Amino acid sequence: MDTESTEKSQRGIQSVEVGSEILLALTYSDSPMPLKEVARVTGMPPAKLFPYLVSLIKLQLVQRVEPSGDYAPGPLALRLGLYGLQRLNPLREAEADVLALASKTGQSVFLTTWGPNGPVVVRQEDPSYPLHLTLRVGTIMSLVNTATGRLFGAHMPEPLVRKALDDEGIRLSGATDLKSADKARLFKEYQQIREEGMTRTAGQPLPGVNAIAAPVFMFNGTIALAITLVGPAGTFDTRWDGELARTLSQTTTDLSYRLGYKAMQDSEA
Structure with a gap:
């Protein structure tokens, strides 16, 4: 050559x-x-x-x-x-990122978007080792008890989320009989999620399973997708400064940038 x-x-x-x-x-x-x-x-x-x-x-x-x-x-x-x-297609744009995350982290990766009944899993990439989960493509995630659902609850318009909470019982690990005080506390937690940028669960709602979810934004600042890492609690680090969280955050930031979102760049200018 x-x-x-x-x-x-x-x-x-x-x-x-x-x-x-x-x-x-x-x-x-x-x-x-x-x-x-x-x-x-x-x-x-x-x-x-x-x-x-x-x-x-x-x-x-x-x-x-x-x-x-x-x-x-x-x-x-x-x-x-x-x-x-x-020509923007968030699902198509995220395909390579899902595969890369699964390979790099060794964890299950789930891609979720907002559907008619709330956050719905549309893509799943599993690691080489077996991980028995009730999650699968088509699963609708709880807005209260799952990392993915709580992420959407934090970023979707509040009136839409409040209406969706009325049907919370149909979702995976969905909460039932939510009182006004429960909803008020939940929306305060949503505010904290927006400040932290990601959300996580440890050993619940699925015992022995941890998860971290991060948002992907469109050019207009609306949430397009959530990417969630899921794995066994014994080996899954949920710390915000841990390698899994940092890798996921970098992936969703890069993907959001490719979809036209520039809030991070504006804040640094």
Whole structure:
């Protein structure tokens, strides 16, 4: 093999890569950006940055907004974004992540979405060792007693969750006869889940089984999916700073990013 020619074929165009950094900076802003701000975010001197902006404007990837003259994504960038949104399929996008998580963690992985009767399992990937669970594709998860269901309870619109709680008894390990005080306590727990970013169960509702669930968000901030790791309590670490939680969190963050969600990047800007 000609390693020299292979290396050359993999070498990128620096100006294109610089242009992508500029576009990335503009997409992370909620409003048009002045030249000095774009320079600050990209780390480029304004004199070096300006010619790139001129070229990107000619390509309709960037536009100047009058009367301020600030910079924003252009018509072609917006068309490309709309094209991407039309092709988004969270379940298809998550397929490789589910397989990778099962291989890397050695745990069962469940993919769940919101269905007509609440959170429903739509994908399951099991480890090589046997783990006897009542979970399977089509299982509807409790909004009260399961990690996956509680995650959806925390992120779905509250009126929809309150209505769904009226039918909680039909779900796996569903609670019955929920009182007003029970629901009030539950919604406080939902708030804590939103703050922590994930949820977990240890030895309940299934004895000897632990679980950690994390959300996958769409571009508009709504929850699209939950990915849940499930395994035997004796070997399953539920600590937030443990390897399983960190691996799951990184996976769902990356997947959310691919679906257009950018809350994490905005908070770091």
